[in-house]
Amino acid sequence: MIEVEHLTKRFRKTLAVDDLSFKVREGAITGFLGPNGAGKTTTLRIILGLVRPSSGRATVKAQLYRQLRDPLRQVGSVLEASSFHPGRSGRDHLHVVAASAGIERSRVDEVLGLVQLTKDGSRRVGGYSLGMQQRLSLAAALLGDPGVLVLDEPANGLDPQGIHWLRDLLRALAAEGRTILISSHVLPEIEQIADEVVIVHRGKLVEQAPTAELAARISGGIRVRSPEADRLREILEQARVKVTSAQADLIVVGDGSTERIGELAAANGIVLHELAVEKATLEEAFLELTGHETTR
Amino acid sequence: MRLFASELLKIRTAPRTVIGLLLAELAVVAVGTASTIDSATSSGAPPGFESPAERNLERDLIGAVSSSLLFALILGVLVITWEYRHGTITQTFLVTPVRERVVGIKMLAAAVVGAALVVPALILMLVIAEIWVGDKLQFGGHELALMGRVFLGAAIVGALGLEIGAGIGRQLGAILLAFAWAAFVEPALSIWGSIQPYLPLHALFQGVLGNGDASLSLGRGLLTIAVYLAALGTTAVVLTRRRDIT
Known part of the structure:
Protein backbone atom coordinates (compact mmCIF):
# COMPACT_ATOMS: atom_id res chain seq x y z
CA MET A 1 0.00 0.00 0.00
CA ILE A 2 2.65 2.50 1.13
CA GLU A 3 6.16 1.40 0.30
CA VAL A 4 9.36 3.20 1.16
CA GLU A 5 12.41 1.85 -0.66
CA HIS A 6 15.99 2.79 0.17
CA LEU A 7 14.93 6.36 0.83
CA THR A 8 17.66 8.89 1.48
CA LYS A 9 17.26 12.63 1.95
CA ARG A 10 20.09 15.01 2.56
CA PHE A 11 19.51 18.71 3.34
CA ARG A 12 22.94 20.18 2.60
CA LYS A 13 25.11 18.71 5.35
CA THR A 14 22.26 17.12 7.30
CA LEU A 15 21.34 13.55 6.52
CA ALA A 16 17.65 13.46 7.45
CA VAL A 17 16.73 10.04 6.06
CA ASP A 18 19.32 7.33 5.51
CA ASP A 19 18.51 4.38 3.25
CA LEU A 20 15.14 3.84 4.90
CA SER A 21 12.89 1.02 3.76
CA PHE A 22 9.57 -0.19 5.14
CA LYS A 23 6.11 -1.19 4.01
CA VAL A 24 2.77 -0.17 5.44
CA ARG A 25 0.26 -2.98 5.33
CA GLU A 26 -3.09 -2.39 3.65
CA GLY A 27 -5.99 -1.90 6.04
CA ALA A 28 -3.77 -1.56 9.12
CA ILE A 29 -2.88 1.30 11.44
CA THR A 30 0.87 1.69 11.47
CA GLY A 31 2.55 3.88 14.07
CA PHE A 32 5.61 5.76 12.86
CA LEU A 33 7.88 6.48 15.80
CA GLY A 34 11.27 8.00 16.34
CA PRO A 35 13.08 10.52 18.48
CA ASN A 36 13.24 14.19 17.65
CA GLY A 37 15.02 14.63 14.31
CA ALA A 38 14.74 10.96 13.38
CA GLY A 39 13.42 11.87 9.92
CA LYS A 40 9.74 11.02 10.42
CA THR A 41 8.26 14.24 9.04
CA THR A 42 10.71 14.31 6.14
CA THR A 43 9.76 10.73 5.26
CA LEU A 44 6.04 11.51 5.38
CA ARG A 45 6.57 14.57 3.19
CA ILE A 46 8.52 12.52 0.67
CA ILE A 47 5.68 9.99 0.58
CA LEU A 48 3.32 12.90 -0.19
CA GLY A 49 5.54 14.35 -2.92
CA LEU A 50 6.32 17.53 -1.02
CA VAL A 51 10.01 16.82 -0.54
CA ARG A 52 12.24 15.35 -3.24
CA PRO A 53 14.31 12.39 -2.09
CA SER A 54 18.05 12.44 -2.72
CA SER A 55 17.72 8.78 -3.69
CA GLY A 56 15.27 5.94 -3.32
CA ARG A 57 11.53 6.29 -3.62
CA ALA A 58 8.27 6.20 -1.77
CA THR A 59 5.08 4.99 -3.38
CA VAL A 60 1.41 4.83 -2.55
CA LYS A 61 -0.53 2.06 -4.30
CA ALA A 62 2.66 1.38 -6.29
CA GLN A 63 2.71 4.92 -7.70
CA LEU A 64 4.61 8.05 -6.87
CA TYR A 65 2.27 10.56 -5.23
CA ARG A 66 2.50 12.92 -8.20
CA GLN A 67 1.35 10.10 -10.48
CA LEU A 68 -1.85 9.46 -8.52
CA ARG A 69 -5.06 10.35 -10.26
CA ASP A 70 -7.22 12.62 -8.03
CA PRO A 71 -4.75 12.24 -5.13
CA LEU A 72 -7.07 13.75 -2.53
CA ARG A 73 -9.57 10.95 -3.16
CA GLN A 74 -6.84 8.38 -2.54
CA VAL A 75 -4.63 9.85 0.18
CA GLY A 76 -5.63 12.20 2.97
CA SER A 77 -2.98 13.82 5.09
CA VAL A 78 -2.49 15.89 8.20
CA LEU A 79 0.92 17.52 8.26
CA GLU A 80 0.88 20.64 10.38
CA ALA A 81 -1.85 22.68 11.92
CA SER A 82 -0.56 26.03 10.68
CA SER A 83 -1.14 25.62 6.95
CA PHE A 84 -4.15 27.90 6.73
CA HIS A 85 -4.76 31.43 5.58
CA PRO A 86 -5.66 33.12 8.89
CA GLY A 87 -8.22 35.40 7.24
CA ARG A 88 -10.19 32.56 5.68
CA SER A 89 -12.93 30.73 7.58
CA GLY A 90 -12.60 27.04 8.25
CA ARG A 91 -15.52 26.31 5.95
CA ASP A 92 -14.03 28.46 3.16
CA HIS A 93 -10.68 26.69 3.55
CA LEU A 94 -12.45 23.40 2.93
CA HIS A 95 -14.44 24.90 0.06
CA VAL A 96 -11.19 25.94 -1.62
CA VAL A 97 -9.70 22.47 -1.20
CA ALA A 98 -12.92 20.82 -2.37
CA ALA A 99 -13.16 23.09 -5.41
CA SER A 100 -9.59 22.39 -6.48
CA ALA A 101 -10.05 18.63 -6.03
CA GLY A 102 -13.43 18.53 -7.77
CA ILE A 103 -15.23 17.40 -4.61
CA GLU A 104 -18.86 18.39 -4.17
CA ARG A 105 -19.52 21.28 -1.75
CA SER A 106 -21.95 19.24 0.37
CA ARG A 107 -19.02 17.11 1.52
CA VAL A 108 -17.58 20.16 3.32
CA ASP A 109 -20.39 20.23 5.87
CA GLU A 110 -20.19 16.47 6.27
CA VAL A 111 -16.51 16.54 7.27
CA LEU A 112 -17.00 19.62 9.45
CA GLY A 113 -19.59 17.59 11.33
CA LEU A 114 -17.27 14.61 11.49
CA VAL A 115 -14.55 16.66 13.22
CA GLN A 116 -17.11 18.51 15.37
CA LEU A 117 -16.42 21.94 13.87
CA THR A 118 -19.85 22.67 12.42
CA LYS A 119 -20.52 25.54 14.82
CA ASP A 120 -17.10 27.12 14.31
CA GLY A 121 -16.90 26.57 10.56
CA SER A 122 -17.71 30.18 9.74
CA ARG A 123 -15.07 31.65 12.06
CA ARG A 124 -11.71 32.84 10.72
CA VAL A 125 -9.01 30.21 11.14
CA GLY A 126 -6.76 32.85 12.70
CA GLY A 127 -8.99 32.66 15.78
CA TYR A 128 -8.86 28.87 16.05
CA SER A 129 -7.02 27.09 18.85
CA LEU A 130 -4.30 24.62 17.88
CA GLY A 131 -6.70 21.78 18.59
CA MET A 132 -9.34 23.28 16.29
CA GLN A 133 -6.75 23.75 13.55
CA GLN A 134 -5.81 20.11 13.96
CA ARG A 135 -9.45 19.10 13.57
CA LEU A 136 -9.69 21.27 10.45
CA SER A 137 -6.61 19.54 9.04
CA LEU A 138 -8.31 16.22 9.65
CA ALA A 139 -11.45 17.48 7.94
CA ALA A 140 -9.39 18.43 4.88
CA ALA A 141 -7.74 15.00 4.95
CA LEU A 142 -11.14 13.30 4.96
CA LEU A 143 -12.71 15.50 2.25
CA GLY A 144 -11.99 13.04 -0.55
CA ASP A 145 -12.99 10.01 1.56
CA PRO A 146 -9.56 8.47 0.87
CA GLY A 147 -8.50 4.90 1.51
CA VAL A 148 -5.10 5.95 2.83
CA LEU A 149 -4.38 8.44 5.62
CA VAL A 150 -0.94 9.85 6.39
CA LEU A 151 -1.03 11.68 9.71
CA ASP A 152 1.89 13.56 11.24
CA GLU A 153 1.31 14.16 14.95
CA PRO A 154 -2.49 14.48 14.59
CA ALA A 155 -2.97 14.62 18.37
CA ASN A 156 -0.87 17.79 18.69
CA GLY A 157 -2.82 20.48 20.49
CA LEU A 158 -5.75 18.25 21.34
CA ASP A 159 -6.97 18.13 24.93
CA PRO A 160 -7.57 14.74 26.62
CA GLN A 161 -11.15 14.64 25.33
CA GLY A 162 -9.85 15.51 21.88
CA ILE A 163 -7.28 12.72 22.01
CA HIS A 164 -9.99 10.29 23.06
CA TRP A 165 -12.15 11.52 20.20
CA LEU A 166 -9.26 11.16 17.74
CA ARG A 167 -8.57 7.61 18.92
CA ASP A 168 -12.19 6.63 18.38
CA LEU A 169 -12.24 8.34 14.99
CA LEU A 170 -9.08 6.57 13.82
CA ARG A 171 -10.39 3.23 15.04
CA ALA A 172 -13.64 3.82 13.16
CA LEU A 173 -11.73 4.80 10.01
CA ALA A 174 -9.49 1.75 10.28
CA ALA A 175 -12.53 -0.47 10.81
CA GLU A 176 -13.73 0.71 7.40
CA GLY A 177 -10.59 -0.84 5.90
CA ARG A 178 -8.48 2.29 5.53
CA THR A 179 -4.72 2.20 5.71
CA ILE A 180 -3.37 4.65 8.27
CA LEU A 181 0.23 5.71 8.80
CA ILE A 182 0.46 7.86 11.90
CA SER A 183 3.43 9.49 13.54
CA SER A 184 3.04 10.54 17.13
CA HIS A 185 4.99 11.28 20.23
CA VAL A 186 2.11 10.11 22.43
CA LEU A 187 3.31 6.52 22.60
CA PRO A 188 0.48 5.15 24.78
CA GLU A 189 -1.94 6.42 22.13
CA ILE A 190 -0.06 4.61 19.39
CA GLU A 191 0.07 1.50 21.55
CA GLN A 192 -3.71 1.58 21.89
CA ILE A 193 -4.52 1.95 18.23
CA ALA A 194 -1.60 0.78 16.08
CA THR A 211 2.90 -3.60 18.32
CA ALA A 212 2.09 -6.49 20.67
CA GLU A 213 5.02 -8.56 19.45
CA LEU A 214 7.45 -5.72 19.97
CA ALA A 215 6.29 -5.08 23.52
CA ALA A 216 6.42 -8.78 24.32
CA ARG A 217 9.88 -9.17 22.78
CA ILE A 218 11.26 -6.46 24.96
CA SER A 219 9.73 -8.06 27.99
CA GLY A 220 10.55 -6.83 31.45
CA GLY A 221 11.18 -10.40 32.65
CA ILE A 222 9.21 -12.70 34.93
CA ARG A 223 8.08 -11.40 38.27
CA VAL A 224 8.02 -13.92 41.12
CA ARG A 225 6.88 -13.20 44.67
CA SER A 226 7.38 -15.79 47.35
CA PRO A 227 7.83 -15.83 51.13
CA GLU A 228 10.89 -18.03 50.43
CA ALA A 229 12.45 -15.80 47.84
CA ASP A 230 16.05 -16.47 48.91
CA ARG A 231 15.68 -20.25 48.64
CA LEU A 232 13.88 -19.95 45.31
CA ARG A 233 16.67 -17.76 43.94
CA GLU A 234 19.26 -20.41 44.84
CA ILE A 235 17.17 -23.11 43.18
CA LEU A 236 16.72 -21.03 40.05
CA GLU A 237 20.41 -20.23 39.82
CA GLN A 238 21.28 -23.92 40.26
CA ALA A 239 18.90 -24.62 37.38
CA ARG A 240 20.78 -21.91 35.36
CA VAL A 241 17.81 -19.54 35.21
CA LYS A 242 19.11 -15.97 35.21
CA VAL A 243 17.90 -13.87 38.15
CA THR A 244 18.24 -10.18 37.38
CA SER A 245 17.21 -8.75 40.72
CA ALA A 246 16.06 -9.98 44.09
CA GLN A 247 14.45 -8.30 47.06
CA ALA A 248 13.01 -9.63 50.33
CA ASP A 249 10.05 -11.39 48.72
CA LEU A 250 10.49 -10.50 45.07
CA ILE A 251 12.59 -11.96 42.31
CA VAL A 252 12.76 -10.76 38.72
CA VAL A 253 13.89 -13.46 36.37
CA GLY A 254 15.52 -12.41 33.10
CA ASP A 255 14.95 -15.59 31.14
CA GLY A 256 13.15 -18.91 31.43
CA SER A 257 9.44 -19.41 31.29
CA THR A 258 6.65 -19.13 33.85
CA GLU A 259 6.00 -22.87 33.37
CA ARG A 260 9.59 -23.83 34.26
CA ILE A 261 9.77 -21.51 37.27
CA GLY A 262 6.41 -22.77 38.54
CA GLU A 263 7.49 -26.38 38.14
CA LEU A 264 10.81 -25.75 39.96
CA ALA A 265 8.98 -24.04 42.80
CA ALA A 266 6.41 -26.86 43.06
CA ALA A 267 9.10 -29.56 42.95
CA ASN A 268 10.84 -27.88 45.90
CA GLY A 269 7.65 -27.14 47.85
CA ILE A 270 8.00 -23.39 47.59
CA VAL A 271 4.85 -21.32 47.88
CA LEU A 272 4.42 -18.66 45.20
CA HIS A 273 2.28 -15.56 45.71
CA GLU A 274 2.82 -14.21 42.21
CA LEU A 275 4.20 -15.54 38.95
CA ALA A 276 3.71 -13.24 35.96
CA VAL A 277 5.39 -11.99 32.82
CA GLU A 278 6.19 -8.29 33.19
CA LYS A 279 5.08 -6.86 29.83
CA ALA A 280 7.04 -3.91 28.54
CA THR A 281 5.07 -0.95 27.27
CA LEU A 282 5.63 0.37 23.78
CA GLU A 283 7.33 3.32 25.40
CA GLU A 284 9.82 1.06 27.13
CA ALA A 285 10.42 -0.82 23.89
CA PHE A 286 10.84 2.43 22.04
CA LEU A 287 13.31 3.80 24.57
CA GLU A 288 15.33 0.63 24.53
CA LEU A 289 15.50 0.58 20.73
CA THR A 290 16.35 4.24 20.30
CA GLY A 291 18.75 4.67 23.16
CA HIS A 292 16.51 6.66 25.54
CA GLU A 293 16.34 9.79 23.38
CA THR A 294 13.28 11.97 23.66
CA THR A 295 10.57 11.89 21.04
CA ARG A 296 8.82 14.74 19.43
CA MET B 1 -11.21 24.71 -15.08
CA ARG B 2 -11.81 23.62 -11.48
CA LEU B 3 -8.28 24.66 -10.52
CA PHE B 4 -8.78 28.07 -12.08
CA ALA B 5 -12.09 28.46 -10.22
CA SER B 6 -10.41 27.46 -6.96
CA GLU B 7 -7.70 30.09 -7.50
CA LEU B 8 -10.36 32.76 -7.84
CA LEU B 9 -12.10 31.33 -4.78
CA LYS B 10 -8.86 31.67 -2.80
CA ILE B 11 -8.75 35.37 -3.64
CA ARG B 12 -12.45 35.87 -2.93
CA THR B 13 -12.38 34.12 0.44
CA ALA B 14 -9.36 36.01 1.79
CA PRO B 15 -10.10 39.46 0.36
CA ARG B 16 -8.32 41.77 2.81
CA THR B 17 -5.08 42.02 0.86
CA VAL B 18 -6.87 42.49 -2.45
CA ILE B 19 -9.12 45.17 -0.97
CA GLY B 20 -6.04 46.95 0.41
CA LEU B 21 -4.37 46.80 -2.99
CA LEU B 22 -7.53 48.03 -4.69
CA LEU B 23 -7.87 51.01 -2.35
CA ALA B 24 -4.22 51.94 -2.90
CA GLU B 25 -4.69 51.60 -6.65
CA LEU B 26 -7.77 53.82 -6.64
CA ALA B 27 -5.95 56.45 -4.59
CA VAL B 28 -3.03 56.49 -7.05
CA VAL B 29 -5.36 56.63 -10.06
CA ALA B 30 -7.44 59.42 -8.48
CA VAL B 31 -4.34 61.52 -7.83
CA GLY B 32 -2.98 60.77 -11.31
CA THR B 33 -6.30 61.66 -12.96
CA ALA B 34 -6.69 64.88 -10.98
CA SER B 35 -3.11 65.90 -11.70
CA THR B 36 -3.51 65.18 -15.44
CA ILE B 37 -6.71 67.21 -15.70
CA ASP B 38 -5.31 70.03 -13.62
CA SER B 39 -2.17 70.38 -15.72
CA ALA B 40 -4.22 70.22 -18.94
CA THR B 41 -6.76 72.84 -17.90
CA SER B 42 -4.25 75.25 -16.41
CA SER B 43 -1.79 75.19 -19.29
CA GLY B 44 -2.64 78.73 -20.24
CA ALA B 45 -3.71 78.35 -23.88
CA PRO B 46 -5.41 81.44 -25.37
CA PRO B 47 -9.23 81.34 -25.37
CA GLY B 48 -10.54 79.31 -28.28
CA PHE B 49 -7.32 77.34 -28.67
CA GLU B 50 -6.39 73.95 -27.26
CA SER B 51 -3.10 73.51 -25.47
CA PRO B 52 -1.05 70.36 -26.36
CA ALA B 53 -1.96 68.99 -22.92
CA GLU B 54 -5.66 69.46 -23.65
CA ARG B 55 -5.28 67.89 -27.07
CA ASN B 56 -3.79 64.77 -25.50
CA LEU B 57 -6.06 64.77 -22.46
CA GLU B 58 -7.86 61.49 -23.25
CA ARG B 59 -4.60 59.69 -23.94
CA ASP B 60 -3.02 61.08 -20.77
CA LEU B 61 -6.05 60.08 -18.70
CA ILE B 62 -5.72 56.52 -19.96
CA GLY B 63 -2.04 56.82 -19.06
CA ALA B 64 -3.12 57.62 -15.49
CA VAL B 65 -5.14 54.39 -15.44
CA SER B 66 -2.08 52.44 -16.54
CA SER B 67 -0.65 52.95 -13.05
CA SER B 68 -2.92 49.95 -12.28
CA LEU B 69 -0.17 47.82 -13.79
CA LEU B 70 1.93 48.33 -10.68
CA PHE B 71 -0.83 46.80 -8.57
CA ALA B 72 -1.44 44.01 -11.06
CA LEU B 73 2.25 43.14 -10.73
CA ILE B 74 2.06 43.07 -6.92
CA LEU B 75 -1.12 41.00 -7.02
CA GLY B 76 0.55 38.56 -9.41
CA VAL B 77 3.42 38.14 -6.96
CA LEU B 78 0.99 37.68 -4.06
CA VAL B 79 -1.13 35.02 -5.79
CA ILE B 80 1.61 32.48 -5.12
CA THR B 81 3.81 33.99 -2.41
CA TRP B 82 0.97 34.29 0.11
CA GLU B 83 0.55 30.54 -0.27
CA TYR B 84 4.18 30.04 0.72
CA ARG B 85 3.84 32.60 3.51
CA HIS B 86 0.80 30.98 5.11
CA GLY B 87 1.83 27.42 4.34
CA THR B 88 -1.26 26.78 2.20
CA ILE B 89 1.06 25.81 -0.66
CA THR B 90 1.31 22.42 1.09
CA GLN B 91 -2.40 21.78 0.55
CA THR B 92 -2.21 23.17 -2.98
CA PHE B 93 0.56 20.73 -3.93
CA LEU B 94 -1.21 17.85 -2.19
CA VAL B 95 -4.28 18.46 -4.35
CA THR B 96 -2.25 19.17 -7.50
CA PRO B 97 1.12 17.46 -7.15
CA VAL B 98 2.06 18.26 -10.75
CA ARG B 99 3.54 21.61 -9.86
CA GLU B 100 3.87 22.96 -13.40
CA ARG B 101 0.09 22.80 -13.57
CA VAL B 102 -0.14 24.88 -10.40
CA VAL B 103 2.18 27.51 -11.83
CA GLY B 104 0.30 27.53 -15.15
CA ILE B 105 -3.14 27.88 -13.56
CA LYS B 106 -1.93 30.55 -11.17
CA MET B 107 -0.41 32.46 -14.12
CA LEU B 108 -3.77 32.44 -15.81
CA ALA B 109 -5.51 33.56 -12.61
CA ALA B 110 -2.96 36.32 -12.03
CA ALA B 111 -3.43 37.56 -15.61
CA VAL B 112 -7.22 37.60 -15.30
CA VAL B 113 -7.25 39.26 -11.87
CA GLY B 114 -4.53 41.69 -12.97
CA ALA B 115 -6.67 42.77 -15.93
CA ALA B 116 -9.75 42.94 -13.69
CA LEU B 117 -7.94 45.44 -11.46
CA VAL B 118 -8.05 47.91 -14.37
CA VAL B 119 -11.85 48.00 -14.36
CA PRO B 120 -12.39 49.98 -11.12
CA ALA B 121 -9.45 52.25 -11.99
CA LEU B 122 -10.97 53.00 -15.38
CA ILE B 123 -14.40 53.67 -13.89
CA LEU B 124 -12.93 56.02 -11.30
CA MET B 125 -10.96 57.92 -13.96
CA LEU B 126 -14.07 58.28 -16.13
CA VAL B 127 -16.19 59.49 -13.21
CA ILE B 128 -13.62 62.11 -12.15
CA ALA B 129 -13.04 63.22 -15.74
CA GLU B 130 -16.76 63.42 -16.46
CA ILE B 131 -17.41 65.57 -13.40
CA TRP B 132 -14.40 67.83 -14.00
CA VAL B 133 -13.99 68.18 -17.76
CA GLY B 134 -16.84 66.16 -19.21
CA ASP B 135 -17.53 68.73 -21.92
CA LYS B 136 -13.96 68.53 -23.25
CA LEU B 137 -13.66 64.75 -23.51
CA GLN B 138 -14.03 62.82 -26.72
CA PHE B 139 -13.28 59.11 -26.43
CA GLY B 140 -13.12 57.48 -29.85
CA GLY B 141 -11.84 54.28 -31.36
CA HIS B 142 -8.20 55.20 -30.80
CA GLU B 143 -8.81 55.73 -27.08
CA LEU B 144 -10.76 52.47 -26.82
CA ALA B 145 -7.79 50.68 -28.38
CA LEU B 146 -5.48 52.31 -25.84
CA MET B 147 -7.78 51.14 -23.02
CA GLY B 148 -7.64 47.64 -24.45
CA ARG B 149 -3.85 47.83 -24.36
CA VAL B 150 -3.96 48.77 -20.67
CA PHE B 151 -6.04 45.64 -19.97
CA LEU B 152 -3.58 43.57 -21.99
CA GLY B 153 -0.62 45.14 -20.19
CA ALA B 154 -2.17 44.48 -16.77
CA ALA B 155 -2.75 40.84 -17.69
CA ILE B 156 0.87 40.53 -18.81
CA VAL B 157 2.36 42.09 -15.69
CA GLY B 158 0.02 39.97 -13.51
CA ALA B 159 1.47 36.87 -15.15
CA LEU B 160 5.03 38.25 -14.91
CA GLY B 161 4.47 38.96 -11.19
CA LEU B 162 3.29 35.40 -10.67
CA GLU B 163 6.40 34.05 -12.39
CA ILE B 164 8.68 36.22 -10.27
CA GLY B 165 6.80 35.16 -7.12
CA ALA B 166 6.94 31.48 -8.07
CA GLY B 167 10.65 31.71 -8.78
CA ILE B 168 11.60 33.56 -5.59
CA GLY B 169 8.98 32.03 -3.30
CA ARG B 170 9.15 34.91 -0.84
CA GLN B 171 6.72 37.82 -0.94
CA LEU B 172 9.01 40.67 0.00
CA GLY B 173 11.96 39.32 -1.99
CA ALA B 174 9.87 38.98 -5.15
CA ILE B 175 8.35 42.46 -4.87
CA LEU B 176 11.75 44.03 -4.14
CA LEU B 177 13.29 42.24 -7.11
CA ALA B 178 10.55 43.52 -9.42
CA PHE B 179 10.98 47.08 -8.16
CA ALA B 180 14.78 46.86 -8.31
CA TRP B 181 14.51 45.81 -11.94
CA ALA B 182 12.16 48.68 -12.78
CA ALA B 183 14.04 51.32 -10.79
CA PHE B 184 17.68 50.39 -11.32
CA VAL B 185 18.46 47.44 -13.57
CA GLU B 186 16.47 48.29 -16.68
CA PRO B 187 17.33 52.02 -16.60
CA ALA B 188 20.99 51.06 -16.25
CA LEU B 189 20.79 48.59 -19.13
CA SER B 190 18.98 51.18 -21.24
CA ILE B 191 22.24 53.11 -21.50
CA TRP B 192 23.11 50.71 -24.27
CA GLY B 193 20.65 51.89 -26.87
CA SER B 194 21.01 48.78 -28.98
CA ILE B 195 19.54 46.49 -26.32
CA GLN B 196 16.84 48.86 -25.11
CA PRO B 197 14.15 47.59 -27.52
CA TYR B 198 14.63 44.12 -26.07
CA LEU B 199 14.17 45.10 -22.43
CA PRO B 200 10.83 43.99 -20.89
CA LEU B 201 9.55 47.28 -19.48
CA HIS B 202 10.50 49.11 -22.65
CA ALA B 203 8.63 46.49 -24.66
CA LEU B 204 5.67 46.80 -22.30
CA PHE B 205 5.38 50.57 -22.21
CA GLN B 206 6.43 51.38 -25.76
CA GLY B 207 5.12 48.35 -27.58
CA VAL B 208 2.08 47.14 -25.66
CA LEU B 209 0.81 50.33 -24.03
CA GLY B 210 1.91 52.58 -26.90
CA ASN B 211 3.50 55.18 -24.61
CA GLY B 212 6.32 57.57 -25.48
CA ASP B 213 7.22 57.84 -29.13
CA ALA B 214 5.66 54.42 -29.77
CA SER B 215 8.81 53.43 -31.64
CA LEU B 216 8.05 49.77 -30.98
CA SER B 217 5.06 48.19 -32.69
CA LEU B 218 2.45 46.27 -30.69
CA GLY B 219 3.50 43.05 -32.40
CA ARG B 220 7.21 43.53 -31.63
CA GLY B 221 6.37 44.50 -28.06
CA LEU B 222 4.20 41.43 -27.55
CA LEU B 223 6.84 39.18 -29.09
CA THR B 224 9.53 40.56 -26.79
CA ILE B 225 7.29 40.19 -23.75
CA ALA B 226 6.35 36.65 -24.81
CA VAL B 227 10.03 35.70 -24.77
CA TYR B 228 10.38 37.06 -21.23
CA LEU B 229 7.17 35.31 -20.14
CA ALA B 230 8.44 32.02 -21.54
CA ALA B 231 11.92 32.35 -20.01
CA LEU B 232 10.68 33.46 -16.60
CA GLY B 233 7.89 30.87 -16.68
CA THR B 234 10.35 28.07 -17.41
CA THR B 235 12.61 29.24 -14.58
CA ALA B 236 9.62 29.48 -12.22
CA VAL B 237 8.49 25.95 -13.07
CA VAL B 238 11.98 24.49 -12.64
CA LEU B 239 12.49 26.23 -9.28
CA THR B 240 8.98 25.35 -8.07
CA ARG B 241 9.46 21.68 -8.97
CA ARG B 242 12.80 21.54 -7.17
CA ARG B 243 11.61 23.32 -4.03
CA ASP B 244 11.13 21.14 -0.95
CA ILE B 245 8.02 22.00 1.04
CA THR B 246 9.26 21.35 4.56
Missing part, protein backbone atom coordinates in the same frame (compact mmCIF):
# COMPACT_ATOMS: atom_id res chain seq x y z
CA ASP A 195 -1.45 -2.72 14.68
CA GLU A 196 2.18 -2.28 13.75
CA VAL A 197 4.95 0.16 14.50
CA VAL A 198 7.86 1.41 12.45
CA ILE A 199 10.63 2.87 14.56
CA VAL A 200 13.27 5.09 13.00
CA HIS A 201 16.34 6.62 14.55
CA ARG A 202 18.77 9.03 12.86
CA GLY A 203 16.99 8.43 9.57
CA LYS A 204 17.42 4.67 9.67
CA LEU A 205 14.95 1.89 10.31
CA VAL A 206 15.39 0.46 13.79
CA GLU A 207 12.44 -1.90 13.91
CA GLN A 208 9.21 -2.79 12.20
CA ALA A 209 6.98 -5.20 14.02
CA PRO A 210 3.43 -5.75 15.24
